[in-house]
Amino acid sequence: KAGVTQTPRYLIKTRGQQVTLSCSPISGHRSVSWYQQTPGQGLQFLFEYFSETQRNKGNFPGRFSGRQFSNSRSEMNVSTLELGDSALYLCASTINPQMFPYNEQFFGPGTRLTVL
Amino acid sequence: GQQVMQIPQYQHVQEGEDFTTYCNSSTTLSNIQWYKQRPGGHPVFLIQLVKSGEVKKQKRLTFQFGEAKKNSSLHITATQTTDVGTYFCDTPDNYGQNFVFGPGTRLSVLP
Numbered sequence: 007k008a009g010v011t012q013t014p015r016y017l018i019k020t021r022g023q024q025v026t027l028s029c030s031p032i033s034g035h036r037s038v039s040w041y042q043q044t045p046g047q048g049l050q051f052l053f054e055y056f057s058e059t060q061r062n063k064g065n066f067p068g069r070f071s072g073r074q075f076s077n078s079r080s081e082m083n084v085s086t087l088e089l090g091d092s093a094l095y096l097c098a099s100t101i102n103p104q105m106f107p108y109n110e111q112f113f114g115p116g117t118r119l120t121v122l
Numbered sequence: 123g124q125q126v127m128q129i130p131q132y133q134h135v136q137e138g139e140d141f142t143t144y145c146n147s148s149t150t151l152s153n154i155q156w157y158k159q160r161p162g163g164h165p166v167f168l169i170q171l172v173k174s175g176e177v178k179k180q181k182r183l184t185f186q187f188g189e190a191k192k193n194s195s196l197h198i199t200a201t202q203t204t205d206v207g208t209y210f211c212d213t214p215d216n217y218g219q220n221f222v223f224g225p226g227t228r229l230s231v232l233p
Contacts, residue, residue, distance in 0.1 A: 049165070051222075051223075061220075062220040096165070112167060113167075
């Protein structure tokens with residue numbers, strides 16, 4: 007079974023631009039969560055999608071948004087990029103976080119975004 | 123909101139020494155997961171603990187869930203350089219809808 011894939015793997019943008027990141031979950035997984043990871047900050051939860059609906063959202067500004075398609079693939083968009091948005095963006099898929107106890111997450115390799 | 127604490131934040135050990143990281147919560151946890159992230163890599167699932175007092179072993183790694191289900195530990199016996207990385211614990215939030223990650227313990231192993 008193929009793992010979680012993320013594209014692109016690396017991205018360099020300038021301040022003010024916008025960016026779209028893509029995540030394809032493991033086949034059969036309906037939940038996709040997005041995380042931002044910066045040095046020393048750990049994993050900061052952005053949002054989670056399940057069956058095309060955003061169920062949860064972390065404490066990030068509205069510049070961060072996402073969506074999920076009917077095939078469970080998900081995209082994350084960041085508008086008006088700031089220097090502080092430079093980070094590793096990880097997506098993780100799981101069957102269903104509410105389907106206890108089968109709620110381990112499988113992470114993709116991440117997209118490393120650099121904002122200049 | 124629910125918070126999960128991890129100690130220590132950093133740990134430097136000599137190869138062959140043991141290592142333990144602890145994950146603590148003020149609330150009872152339904153289950154807990156442990157992940158390892160190698161430098162430059164992404165988190166990789168290690169284990170899931172569900173039952174009170176549960177102990178699971180994976181070769182040199184021993185995972186334990188506290189009796190009160192408010193804490194967990196990961197113990198590595200005789201560390202090797204391949205154990206280098208950051209170890210995270212994570213658990214569903216109070217509503218069971220999302221995941222809360224601990225800040226992680228970064229392990230360095232000196233050869």
